[in-house]
Amino acid sequence: MGQAILDEEERERYSRQTMLPAWGEEGQLRLKRSVVFVAGLGGLGGPVCLYLAAAGVGTLILCDDGLVEISNLNRQLLYDEADLGKPKTAAAARKLRGLNPRTETVERRVRLREGSVAGIASDADILVDCLDNYQARQVLNAHAVRAGLPLLHGGVLGAGGQFAFLFPPLTPCLHCIFPDDAAERSAPLPAVGPAAGMVASVQALAALRYLVFGEPTMPNLFWRTDGWNPQAEALEIQRDERCPVCGRIS
Template sequence: MLTETEKRRYERQLIIPGWDESAQEMLSKSKVFIAGAGGLGSPVLYYLASAGVGTLAFCDNDRIDESNLNRQILHSEKSIGQLKVDSASASLRDLNSNITLMPIPDTISANSIDNIVGDVDIIIDCLDNVPTRHLLNRYSIKRNIPLIHAGVSEMHGQITFLKPHVTPCLACFFPETSIKMKIPIVGATAGIIGSIQALEAIKYITGLGTVLMNKMLIFSGLDMRFDCINLQKNMKCRVCG
């Protein structure tokens, strides 16, 4: 049963056809893990907090730099030098004081991932490096937890919903590289793709609509196009094959 406060707070989504009190309760009982509290993590965390996802666990070990502020809207000038998870917690607490926040100032590694991610309903990939994305992917397969993958660069981005043993996994189509580079990015691009990640998570938890399974949504901001391509399992995949 929703409280009167929750009914008022979530009124505008409770009047969406199919989104009844039980859908809202499913959100409040869910736990989502967000890897990264930067460009993608900012819109993802803001929109999941505002929608009433009950528990948000988020991991980032970086501190805020001035050059983050063109896109990482959880943070502001006064939080430069702080841990991103601390600044994120403060922003999210201001937005919604009725949800549980689990900030994790740590680095995801093969040794730490079990403790850091634990048991959650969905994992959201808001990372900026390829090796850690593949660690998350292997964890998702091992623990049978869906993974919402996205990536952004300049004015384009991509997103897909990976469900273990139902869809391809990340390793089926995304090569493992360790090349590190400074990714060019305008904040609005991360805003668009991160918002879609949040919406996919909300739909999956509430059971509303369909998610991007076996499909990759590709956004080209320069000519303002959305395209969808089909993804196929790689039968020789070393992770899920």
């Protein structure tokens, strides 16, 4: 990851993206040096990891405490029936190494908690929220604000999904949009596979754009889409100056 140039195999592997004039070899080297923390390895996290590994991200920190279950397989395309009962982190790391052995995978089979997140995500350049748990999302959001890191939020419900690039003080934080009194749904939520893939693709593109070009994707907008009627809307979002998480940042 510390190499100053790409070798010939890397040049060939990534040639279809480095031919973009603004990307080039320098952009690919930035990806090679980057570290991405992916929280949640389900319907969103799996495709995000696949795209980022394929693109040549240097290190992926894989965080999930779950096991692969048969109900996952309608949308979690990183796994197959041979993975049932295995830790998602281990199954994901094995698949990603097969896709691109040059991407280092770091397994973190833990549940995100206030006291542990800083230690397991300390080396990251960007955080990707692929979680399905409100409390864990808020823990990750608080860490993103404290560490001064961008958070790429994604969510899926049925055939629809949502995305936001969150990076205070440029944008609101997740708590500004979904405060603590938001209703937490504990029951499993419906999710259609292609909807997860659609949102994950947006998250992966946003991660690549930030890591290669240093640019945010749709800052101060909350992107929503309905997969049954393919259309999207971008709603303006604003910081809450009284937000207990990011309100003091300027």
